Amino acid sequence: MIKVGIIGFGYMGQFHLNKMKQFDDVKAVCAFDNDESKLKDAKDAGLEAYDTLEKFIEQELDLVIIATPNQWHAQYAIACMQSGSHVLCEKPATMSVKELDEVIACSEETGKFFTVHQQRRFDSDYRAICEVINKGTIGNVTTIESRVLGERGVCFGWRAEPEYGGGMLYDWGVHLIDQILMLYPGEQVVSVNARILSILTPKVDDFFEITMMLSNGVCGKVIVGTFALQKLPRWFVFGDRGTMKLDNLCSTEGGIARIKGDVEGFDSVVGQKVIGPSRTMAPLKPEYLETIAVPEQENMDMEFWNNIVAAVKGEAVPYVTTEQIRRQMLIVEKAFEASKTNQTIKTSI
Template identity: 35%
Template sequence: MNVKLGIIGFGGMGKWHAQNAPRAGVEIAAVCDIDPVKQQEAVEMGYKMYPSAEELLRDDNVNTVILTVPNYLHKEMCIKAAEAGKHVITEKPAAMNVQELDEMEAACKKAGVFFTSHQNRRWDKDMLIVKKAYDEGLLGNIFTIESKLHSGNGYMHEWHIYKKYGGGMIYDWGVHLIDQILFMMPQAKIKSVYADIKNVLHEEVDDYFKIILKLDNGVTAHIELSTYILEYQPRWLAAGDKGTLVVKNFGCEGNIYRTGKMLEKLPPQITETEAGPTRQFAPVPPGGIVTEPLPTVETDWVNFYRNVVDVLNGKAESLIKISEVRRVLSVMEAAWKSAETNEAILFE
């Protein structure tokens, strides 16, 4: 079948889907938005436009919808779309909580339609470099992975600053960062979740969080985001017993670092440093650390839509399974509980 997509919500992400889904052979059949300005933009861009989701869902030419509306509307729009016989893709987060997701999945199963979520950050090059290092054992036994995302832009925008609409950074980016860690190590079980969540600049919603996941494969994952840290830390750091990997930014600058010759034991003499006498933290001798280039990966965000096309034509399984989406939402709920109680939450 040809995928004929209806876009419900024509803001920034709605426009992104309109511009990029056709690269996978998806036809943009119609768009809708309640905002007259966005309606005019859609018309000027040449799309068939409806002023409401209900009218779009009555269009028999639309067989699939993408929900790019504020987060609190995902459940309502998903169920309406399923009842109209449309296959459903939600922007992330798929739902506000696990209970909502379960209701959405049940509605889609009852209607016999496909249901998935646009977790597009699984195709991010920076993350896939770390995943490749993990999969191929390039760092030996990894004991820690740090995923950090910092911005100096400070304030969020539009509905993202309001709690009732599903605003805040855990919903906006936390859902991605958690999903990336679980996608990277799909066989690892989460032993515990600990989180510190703050609203530094915003009155209602979180703009800083630190989430620590202890996994049963020996890895401790540290996930940190802030909208107001002005000197950005590396996007990724992964350390194992055979080396350390650093990816500095989305542009994938960085290296793998290894010891030229691992010291079997520290020398007996104490080294004087600016911080005083030390052995363990003395400067490494010249040549003691060598660098290697990061592994290369090829990726394309539009592979998400290529997979959707294949799924709807019976050629593949969905790469974004609702069970995986549910697990991410469960971690988010555990993080909120941990931040509220100031305790680690035992998980799986």
């Protein structure tokens, strides 16, 4: 039986508890939280509940889940690995590359793994994008726009406080950066440009645009805003034979259009009245075009956790490696620097 402890019994702590319930050989045994009401929730769920880290790490645990606000991740991860547990940490792994390096050193010293919950690698929208790009369905890709927009404006609770690691770059940002990096694992990021703003949340970022240029010439743009009352697609991908978009965080709403295989060039009919006399920007003749269904994706909701269980048993390595997380955190730091200095930063990440 794999014994698991949970630090931070809030939204994500309980999300992981529900995932664990799918396995006969995994048992959540205890939780540590600094909020009385969350300790009661843990007891109600049948767990031992502790109000200090010291009491929690005295327990013999195979795996600890860290699901607290972000600034506690590094120190709790180190304490848990030193006490003999593997660690699955919520994203962002840490608040800085420096902290992450200390965590990685501890993992190497103790032989315990440290991995991060980057489960959005298994989301159906992302897998559909990967499949279309990797198969060359829309030709050579030039730009990938990955965007998440909300309507409620401000960040809430600890997410609005810099000392807890609040703000959207540490939140959605690390998922979207991870997805771009994992699309092209063999390519380097050669430059980073960013605009990171606090529009409605005073102390942390609630809007950002980050542009990553990859060594293969692809431009990855990630955009997050908490306040947008009109819709833009979740994904928009420009290829040199076609275009793909997905409207939402799922693979079913969107489309792919491309030039038919036997069409060599483009006609030069002058555009319709509505756009005035333009050839380049006029609509393409419909007979030149084909639309392609977005490829269906199987449900992979348990994929991340299946791998974690196999990794604890020593039967697999965690999907999310410390090298991958380190690249992601380097991009986060370069993005903050680029935004602050209003410069594009050359990188080899």
